[in-house]
Amino acid sequence: MYRSRFGLTVTQTGDQSATLVFTFVDQAHTGLVCTLAGPLTHIGRLYQLIGQSSCTVNGAPAGQVQAITIDVFHTIGHGIEGHITAIEGCTASVHFAAVLDTNN
Numbered sequence: 001m002y003r004s005r006f007g008l009t010v011t012q013t014g015d016q017s018a019t020l021v022f023t024f025v026d027q028a029h030t031g032l033v034c035t036l037a038g039p040l041t042h043i044g045r046l047y048q049l050i051g052q053s054s055c056t057v058n059g060a061p062a063g064q065v066q067a068i069t070i071d072v073f074h075t076i077g078h079g080i081e082g083h084i085t086a087i088e089g090c091t092a093s094v095h096f097a098a099v100l101d102t103n104n
Helices: none
Strands: 006-013 017-024 032-043 046-057 066-076 079-088 090-099
Antiparallel strands (some): 006 017, 046 066, 079 090
């Protein structure tokens, strides 16, 4: 099992689209920032986002832009969670959860 710590900024435009920016803060991935963005499909209480992801390491592009899908994307008590799938070259399947920072 792989675990990583990250900061997450989510920008959502109504029920139309969302951008998620993961800023990794664990020692092994410091400087890694990945942005996932695309239109939202509303499915009951859940959302699906089919879009693209791109990453940088210390501000420089890291790898190619990839197609991604975020399924079961929804709010939880004090945050959000979802499941990211990327299939280009290799398959990535990642569950994520983040809590709202009420100090900002």
